Amino acid sequence: MQQRTLIQGGRVLTMVPGDDAAVRDILVEGDRIVAIGPRIDVGDAQVIDASDCIVHPGFVDTHRHTWQTQLRTVATDWSLFDYVVEMRCIFSMFYQAEDAYLGNYVGALEALNAGITTVVDHCHIINSPDHAHEAARGLMDSGIRAHFCYGFWPNPTSLTPFTLTPGEPWRFEAAKALRKGLLSSDTGRVSFGIAPSELEGMPFDLSRSEIQFAREMAASRISLHVAVGAYDAGERMVTRLSDAGLLGNDMLFVHGAALTDAELKLLADSGAGLSVTPETELQMGMGIPVAARALAAGVQTSIGVDIVSNYAGDMFAQMRLLLQTMRSQQNLDYERAGKAPRVIRPRASEVLRLATVDAARVTGLQGAQGMLQIGDKADIVLTRTTSIHMTPATDPVGALVLNANASDVDTVLVDGRIVKRGGQLVGVDWAALSKRLRASSERILEQAATVDAAPIRNFVSDMFKNIA
Ligand SMILES: [Zn+2]
Numbered sequence: 001m002q003q004r005t006l007i008q009g010g011r012v013l014t015m016v017p018g019d020d021a022a023v024r025d026i027l028v029e030g031d032r033i034v035a036i037g038p039r040i041d042v043g044d045a046q047v048i049d050a051s052d053c054i055v056h057p058g059f060v061d062t063h064r065h066t067w068q069t070q071l072r073t074v075a076t077d078w079s080l081f082d083y084v085v086e087m088r089c090i091f092s093m094f095y096q097a098e099d100a101y102l103g104n105y106v107g108a109l110e111a112l113n114a115g116i117t118t119v120v121d122h123c124h125i126i127n128s129p130d131h132a133h134e135a136a137r138g139l140m141d142s143g144i145r146a147h148f149c150y151g152f153w154p155n156p157t158s159l160t161p162f163t164l165t166p167g168e169p170w171r172f173e174a175a176k177a178l179r180k181g182l183l184s185s186d187t188g189r190v191s192f193g194i195a196p197s198e199l200e201g202m203p204f205d206l207s208r209s210e211i212q213f214a215r216e217m218a219a220s221r222i223s224l225h226v227a228v229g230a231y232d233a234g235e236r237m238v239t240r241l242s243d244a245g246l247l248g249n250d251m252l253f254v255h256g257a258a259l260t261d262a263e264l265k266l267l268a269d270s271g272a273g274l275s276v277t278p279e280t281e282l283q284m285g286m287g288i289p290v291a292a293r294a295l296a297a298g299v300q301t302s303i304g305v306d307i308v309s310n311y312a313g314d315m316f317a318q319m320r321l322l323l324q325t326m327r328s329q330q331n332l333d334y335e336r337a338g339k340a341p342r343v344i345r346p347r348a349s350e351v352l353r354l355a356t357v358d359a360a361r362v363t364g365l366q367g368a369q370g371m372l373q374i375g376d377k378a379d380i381v382l383t384r385t386t387s388i389h390m391t392p393a394t395d396p397v398g399a400l401v402l403n404a405n406a407s408d409v410d411t412v413l414v415d416g417r418i419v420k421r422g423g424q425l426v427g428v429d430w431a432a433l434s435k436r437l438r439a440s441s442e443r444i445l446e447q448a449a450t451v452d453a454a455p456i457r458n459f460v461s462d463m464f465k466n467i468a
Helices: 066-071 080-088 097-113 129-142 169-180 204-216 237-243 261-270 278-284 291-296 315-336 348-354 357-363 396-403 430-448 454-463
Strands: 004-012 022-029 032-037 046-049 053-057 059-064 116-123 145-151 190-195 222-226 251-255 273-276 300-303 380-384 409-414 417-421
Touching: 004 380, 053 396, 059 097, 059 251, 059 273, 059 300, 059 357, 066 097, 066 116, 066 129, 066 430, 080 278, 080 454, 097 116, 097 129, 097 409, 097 417, 097 430, 116 129, 116 190, 116 222, 116 357, 116 409, 129 145, 129 169, 129 190, 145 169, 145 222, 169 190, 190 204, 204 237, 222 237, 237 261, 261 291, 273 291, 273 357, 278 315, 291 300, 291 315, 300 315, 300 348, 300 357, 315 348, 315 396, 348 357, 348 396
Parallel strands: 004 046, 004 053, 059 116, 116 145, 145 190, 190 222, 222 251, 251 273, 273 300
Antiparallel strands: 004 022, 022 032, 053 380, 380 409, 409 417
């Protein structure tokens, strides 16, 4: 007999199109939702009281570099230029396999704590085969659902002289080993994906070989940064990938403010997904988030948290930022025309869709569809509405998108398993874990402080041709 859990009496927001929030029970058996109804009587189930909670699908974060968790706050005032110099070329070099494990494990716990039940981890901290294995293991141990996208980006192996060695054979061999070993399952909770080295910073032939390799390995998703505002320097990588016959619906492009309308149409026609990451894009000079244009073009669009080295890794803040950015764009159009808006767009429910059901479509994970419906995987969140900033939660959508934060997340189930209950992560000794995380952080920061960044700044200036 499988474990049965009854989530009782919550205000259920299924995210099924056309279905309004209503008080219901949800019965979970094993890893699936088996019943949803106004009153379900089940004698032997464990009962979770959901009164005073909004019950909704887990959030789906379609882009995160989870490994950066122990570097929280270092990126507070960074541009993308600073980020590439400091994070991608200096801090990354000092990560050992144990650090990659801790970053991914604790980062995934942070996501779960905030009600994110699926993450696309774009993991470019693969300094050795052990790093790959440990980073993937961190996700697995956390209990989160994930695409682990094995990163091909070569972190420096030496700073004096500054040395990057892209495309080394061991990177392909280590990916194969991971695919055959830890991530051999196509139906498991953590699946195998690929994150090619930067399209706009590496030779096109290398990108092509990494994308072809991803398909030989039957990678679940191919995660690619693209068209990062003026940093992009007009590379038109989506056009080039299309011309090379490489665009496909297994691809997940990230950022994309500099995509042309023609390129957005190419994405829509190919079925490729897009992840907009509002906060890094707004902060780091990566252009205005492309969501409104992408949606108008019919691109499958979603939201990514991106990094926690400058802000907390919940979806609430990203939904709020994206919603108000999109509204401000439209309101500015009115203002330029000397008009005031009668209605504002988009509605909060549209952005909530981008973080749940639309995002789930972008990830392509079978059964985990960002909705609460019978037969689906039980990835369920109970968000409490009793805090001072959530009372009264008259409109549940507005409560989630514009009022809630991670501290309101009461209970989280992934694959039917309870990973957070009563506001506490289950089976996590945070006092001991945070001590390990701080020790890792201190060692990496100490080593990074000894580096002369001047040669790296020159290298990155060459890579980004439009730096002011
Ligand atoms: Zn990224």
